[in-house]
Amino acid sequence: EAQVTQNPRYLITVTGKKLTVTCSQNMNHEYMSWYRQDPGLGLRQIYYSMNVEVTDKGDVPEGYKVSRKEKRNFPLILESPSPNQTSLYFCASSRSWGGNEQFFGPGTRLTVL
Amino acid sequence: KQEVTQIPAALSVPEGENLVLNCSFTDSAIYNLQWFRQDPGKGLTSLLLIQSSQREQTSGRLNASLDKSSGRSTLYIAASQPGDSATYLCAVASGNTGKLIFGQGTTLQVKP
Numbered sequence: 001e002a003q004v005t006q007n008p009r010y011l012i013t014v015t016g017k018k019l020t021v022t023c024s025q026n027m028n029h030e031y032m033s034w035y036r037q038d039p040g041l042g043l044r045q046i047y048y049s050m051n052v053e054v055t056d057k058g059d060v061p062e063g064y065k066v067s068r069k070e071k072r073n074f075p076l077i078l079e080s081p082s083p084n085q086t087s088l089y090f091c092a093s094s095r096s097w098g099g100n101e102q103f104f105g106p107g108t109r110l111t112v113l
Numbered sequence: 114k115q116e117v118t119q120i121p122a123a124l125s126v127p128e129g130e131n132l133v134l135n136c137s138f139t140d141s142a143i144y145n146l147q148w149f150r151q152d153p154g155k156g157l158t159s160l161l162l163i164q165s166s167q168r169e170q171t172s173g174r175l176n177a178s179l180d181k182s183s184g185r186s187t188l189y190i191a192a193s194q195p196g197d198s199a200t201y202l203c204a205v206a207s208g209n210t211g212k213l214i215f216g217q218g219t220t221l222q223v224k225p
Contacts, residue, residue, distance in 0.1 A: 040217075042216070043202070043204075
């Protein structure tokens with residue numbers, strides 16, 4: 001089944017404790033991105049990657065890092081999480097950037113205490 | 114800067130009604146427009162994708178139209194059912210990275 005998977009689905013952590021949210025897609029997509037969803041602010045792009053080893057900042061990149069060493073994986077790294085990073089996070093992928101349908105993962109609900 | 118607006122923010126209808134959700138965007142230079150469904154606390158399910166060169170797309174009881182020149186899209190749901198209750202999001206892909214810009218969503222409740 002074609003899908004985007006994320007792990008973990010739920011995470012409660014404390015301020016400053018480094019964490020990684022994994023994202024993997026099995027559709028051989030070139031384009032992958034991360035979004036966060038917050039009440040009243042909607043969905044906003046954090047980082048994106050147009051292909052392996054090519055990443056760039058989205059609208060709200062502060063406090064996050066990403067890497068794209070393999071085509072299928074695009075982990076989101078929070079080096080020193082803070083409470084304002086409490087949010088619902090989504091990974092998405094598409095065949096390439098531009099005019100292609102984007103597929104979303106199930107989401108990761110992160111709480112930083 | 115591209116902005117996407119959805120009206121109404123919430124809608125409650127009795128089962129069986131036909132309904133229209135509206136989406137507007139400020140910059141007509143888009144690659145495509147996508148409609149998503151989101152159930153509470155869940156992920157986004159893609160419903161319909163309309164390329165910038167297309168006028169409409171249909172899937173089952175759903176029909177989405179796109180008028181790029183006026184910056185508008187509508188999602189028409191025929192014969193609504195309680196199972197259609199969810200938040201519906203529209204998003205446009207634009208800019209030199211093709212990122213999705215989302216509206217705030219319309220929360221639909223279909224009452225039995």
